[in-house]
Structures are given as structure tokens and as C-alpha cells.
Amino acid sequence: MDKAQVYVGLDIGTTAIRVIVGEAVNGQLNVIGVGSERSQGLKDGVIVDIDKVVTATRTAVQQAQTKSNLKFDQVVVGVPAKDLMIEPAHGMIIVAEQPKEVSEIEVFNVATATLSRNVPAEREVVAITPEQFIVDGQGGVTDPRGMSATRIELEALVYSVPRIVVNNIRKVLEKVGLRLKHFVLNPLALAQLALNDGEQDFGTVLIDMGGAQSTAYVIHDHQLKYVAVDDEGGLNLTKDVSIVLNTSVDNAEKIKRDYGVADPDQTTANEKFPVEVVGKDEPVLVEETYLAEILEARFEQIFERLDHDLAKVGALELPGGVVLTGGVAETVALVPLVERLLNVSVRLYSPQEMGLRNAGFATGLGLIAYATGLSEIELLVTSVINHGALDATMSANLPEEPLAAPTQKRKTAQPSATQAEPEEHQEKKHKRGGLRSFIRNFFD
Numbered sequence: 001m002d003k004a005q006v007y008v009g010l011d012i013g014t015t016a017i018r019v020i021v022g023e024a025v026n027g028q029l030n031v032i033g034v035g036s037e038r039s040q041g042l043k044d045g046v047i048v049d050i051d052k053v054v055t056a057t058r059t060a061v062q063q064a065q066t067k068s069n070l071k072f073d074q075v076v077v078g079v080p081a082k083d084l085m086i087e088p089a090h091g092m093i094i095v096a097e098q099p100k101e102v103s104e105i106e107v108f109n110v111a112t113a114t115l116s117r118n119v120p121a122e123r124e125v126v127a128i129t130p131e132q133f134i135v136d137g138q139g140g141v142t143d144p145r146g147m148s149a150t151r152i153e154l155e156a157l158v159y160s161v162p163r164i165v166v167n168n169i170r171k172v173l174e175k176v177g178l179r180l181k182h183f184v185l186n187p188l189a190l191a192q193l194a195l196n197d198g199e200q201d202f203g204t205v206l207i208d209m210g211g212a213q214s215t216a217y218v219i220h221d222h223q224l225k226y227v228a229v230d231d232e233g234g235l236n237l238t239k240d241v242s243i244v245l246n247t248s249v250d251n252a253e254k255i256k257r258d259y260g261v262a263d264p265d266q267t268t269a270n271e272k273f274p275v276e277v278v279g280k281d282e283p284v285l286v287e288e289t290y291l292a293e294i295l296e297a298r299f300e301q302i303f304e305r306l307d308h309d310l311a312k313v314g315a316l317e318l319p320g321g322v323v324l325t326g327g328v329a330e331t332v333a334l335v336p337l338v339e340r341l342l343n344v345s346v347r348l349y350s351p352q353e354m355g356l357r358n359a360g361f362a363t364g365l366g367l368i369a370y371a372t373g374l375s376e377i378e379l380l381v382t383s384v385i386n387h388g389a390l391d392a393t394m395s396a397n398l399p400e401e402p403l404a405a406p407t408q409k410r411k412t413a414q415p416s417a418t419q420a421e422p423e424e425h426q427e428k429k430h431k432r433g434g435l436r437s438f439i440r441n442f443f444d
Contacts (some may be wrong), residue, residue, distance in 0.1 A: 007021075007372055008022075009075065009077075010061075010075040010367070011364035011367060012053065014042045014043070015211030015212075015235070016039050016360065017038075017053070018034070018036045019057075019075075019364070020365055020367070021068040022372070032068045032070070033067040033069075034063070034064055034355055036060055036063065039056055042212070043212065044231055045080045046080070050172060054175045074179045076183075076370075076371045077169055078363055079165065079186060080215075081161075081186055081217065083162050084227050085160050086225070087158045088157060089158045090154070091153065092151065092152070092154075093106065094151055100149070101147070107152075108380055110153065111128065111156075111383075114128065114158070115158065123163055124161065125385055126166060126183040126385065128156050128381055128384065129159075129188075129378070129381075130156045131156055134155070135147050137151075145377070154381075157224075159224070169183075181386070185224065186366075187217035187224050189363055189366030190325060190363055190366045191219045192370040194206060194362060199323070200222045203219065203220040205315050205323070206325065207306070208363070209334075210234065210327065211234040212231070214229075214326075216230075226310075232301065232302050233328055237260075237298050238253045239252070241256050246277050255273070260291060261333045262332065263340075266292070267292045268289070271288040296337065299337060303341045321347075322345070323346075323348075326359055327360030329350075335347065351365050
């Protein structure tokens with residue numbers, strides 16, 4: 001098996017750590033191994049206990065190695081978009097006094113020039129996506145290699161996150177015995193997988209429904225333009241069910257998965273299920289509609305806040321509408337509920353590969369799909385951040401460390417990841433009596 005064609009994605013999530021092994025053959029990506037372990041040591045998508053994360057990651061890696069019958073030590077790692085900043089950047093280098101053929105080294109150096117700017121000590125650049133090269137004043141160039149030029153420029157988008165996030169990931173990899181090939185931002189991975197070419201081009205809102213948070217990504221012109229994060233997700237839904245039905249958290253999680261429906265209009269009042277209530281010897285029968293009202297109340301809060309944040313940039317006016325993914329997005333009848341709440345077209349994305357047919361695997365699969373889809377020029381630019389992004393053939397001619405940039409110009413930074421601002425409670429669009437009011441007021 002050609003190791004150069006094998007890609008391993010590591011998705012460190014709040015509720016699960018997933019490892020997906022894929023093999024690229026003639027442009028086709030085949031999944032050959034999967035590992036999944038319940039997460040420990042994460043809070044709100046951020047590592048807070050390295051040792052616990054190491055234990056869970058090691059287990060998931062061992063599962064993936066056993067199922068793929070392959071020993072690997074290099075991974076593509078997903079980076080969450082919380083506290084992400086997106087900045088346009090511009091770099092320029094002089095190739096020669098007289099026109100000279102542009103090689104990989106010049107591309108590497110102009111990418112280095114683009115990143116040669118003052119990044120705050122507490123932040124680290126994890127991704128750079130080229131928008132265009134400008135060769136002797138001629139713009140719109142996607143690959144300048146082989147062209148004759150005296151000067152080349154690069155316009156790109158640069159993505160940075162808090163340094164502690166990537167430092168903790170690196171520590172986990174080191175303790176597990178893995179090497180970093182390169183980081184991939186989760187939204188870029190998801191967009192590669194869940195959106196078609198037209199949706200990425202004309203604009204779509206991709207919402208990842210995770211355990212600890214719900215994150216909306218605005219994709220336009222094949223670029224990540226804006227991020228809105230809401231710090232509520234599947235764990236909040238479980239807690240709601242536990243408190244209102246007076247049952248344990250483990251029981252609440254099982255009830256949510258087995259009987260949960262997001263939209264009460266999609267339930268039948270006479271359908272009931274048993275609940276083990278604290279302090280009672282016998283299970284209590286509860287109507288599915290009642291459970292749906294509990295879930296709906298929380299979903300309404302999440303999507304009202306996301307709606308408020310996305311309205312700042314007119315994101316819901318984009319023609320692609322909304323695409324839901326992530327484990328919580330599998331909740332029955334969530335799509336019609338979100339369509340009603342946001343008043344846009346909504347669809348669910350779930351992977352269709354055997355053994356991965358759940359939206360919770362979308363990020364992990366997206367990581368290797370993104371890595372295999374990178375062009376040579378994108379790999380060259382990415383290698384400025386992490387040399388491991390290149391294979392041995394391409395990296396042989398490049399310097400060990402980025403060269404000093406002769407000229408660089410930085411555009412004004414435009415922070416993109418925003419938290420929804422606190423707002424007074426608005427009157428609900430769809431009332432369902434006293435239970436709705438109680439739940440919303442109780443959990444606020």
C-alpha cells in the first residue's frame with residue numbers, strides 16, 4: 001500500500017474523538033478504517049485535560065489501525081473555529097531584476113511574505129488559502145509556476161486561533177505518538193464534503209450541530225467568510241430532558257436519541273415511552289409530544305441567537321440556504337423546524353459511506369476529503385505553516401525554514417468569529433402554552 005496515498009483524519013470533538021483512515025486511488029477516496037471513542041477532557045470544544053484526551057485518542061487510533069490493518073503515525077487534525085479570526089493578507093517578492101521563471105521556491109517565499117506580519121503572541125495561524133497570484137501586475141493567476149516574472153504577489157485569507165488551542169493539540173499528538181501532517185479548519189473540511197460546487201460558489205450557511213456548541217459557517221466564493229458560534233448544543237438538550245423529566249443524564253441521553261423529535265408538529269400525542277424517574281420504583285409514561293416541546297424550546301433558543309448573528313452579514317439571504325450537519329443534526333424533524341425558524345430552505349448532510357452514515361462523522365471524513373483535494377499550489381502555500389503538508393518529492397527543493405520576506409503588505413484585519421450578543425428575551429414566534437414559557441425561562 002502506498003503510504004503517500006493514505007490520509008488519516010483526527011477529529012477531537014467534545015462528545016467523541018474520531019479517527020478516519022482513507023486511501024486515495026485514482027482520485028477516489030475510499031474509507032478503510034474508522035475509530036471512535038467517547039470524549040473526555042474537553043469543554044466547549046477546547047481541551048481542558050490533556051491526559052484524558054490522550055487516553056481517548058489513543059483508543060480511537062488503535063481501533064482505526066486495527067480496522068484498516070495499517071500502522072500510521074501522521075494525521076490531519078481538525079481545528080475548531082471558536083475564536084477564529086479571518087484576515088485578508090498580501091505579500092510580494094522580487095524574483096529577479098530580469099524576467100525569470102517562477103519555481104516552487106518563489107511560491108514558497110511569496111507565501112512566507114504574506115505571513116510575515118505581527119501576529120499577537122496569544123494567537124497562531126493555522127490555515128492560509130490563496131485567492132490569487134499577481135505576476136508582474138497581472139492578476140487572476142492561480143498557479144504562477146513556469147511563468148516568467150520579475151515580481152510576484154499573493155493575496156490570501158489567513159486564519160488564526162488562540163495559540164493554546166493548537167499547543168494542546170500538539171501535546172496530545174506527541175503523547176499519543178502521532179505526527180502532524182497539517183491542521184485543517186473544521187469549517188473548511190465540512191464545506192469540502194457537505195456542499196456542492198454551486199453552494200460553495202454562490203453562498204451557503206453551513207451549521208455544525210455539535211455536543212457543546214452550534215456553529216454557523218458562511219461559505220461564499222469557495223471561502224470561509226464568517227463564523228457565528230453559539231455555546232449550546234447536544235449536551236444542553238440532554239440536560240434539559242434530564243431536569244424536566246427528573247431522570248438521570250444517561251437516561252436522558254438515551255431518551256433523546258431513541259424518542260427525540262425536534263418539531264412537536266411531527267409527533268402524535270398518544271405515542272408514549274417509559275422514563276425511569278428519580279424517586280419512583282416504576283417507569284412513568286411520557287408523551288413524545290411533551291419531549292418534543294422540551295427539545296424544541298432549546299432549539300429555538302439556539303437558532304434565534306444564530307439568526308441574530310447571521311443577520312449582521314445578511315448570510316441567510318444567500319441562495320444556498322442552510323445545510324445542517326453534526327451529530328445533533330440527526331434529530332428527527334429538525335430540518336422542518338429550522339426551516340420554520342429561519343424561513344429559508346434547509347437540508348441535512350450525512351456521509352453515505354458504509355459505517356459512517358451519521359452526520360457526527362462529517363468533520364472527520366471532511367478532514368481527509370479536504371487533504372486529498374488540495375492542489376499542488378495549495379499544498380505549497382500551506383507548507384509555509386507546516387512543512388509536513390508536502391510530500392518528500394515536492395519538499396526536497398524548499399528551504400528548511402521560511403526565508404525572510406523582502407516585501408510585505410498587510411491589509412486591515414477583519415475579525416470574523418463572533419459570539420451572539422446578549423439580548424432581551426423576545427416574544428416567541430410559536431407559543432405552545434405554559435410548558436414552553438417555563439422551559440425557556442428556567443434554562444435562561
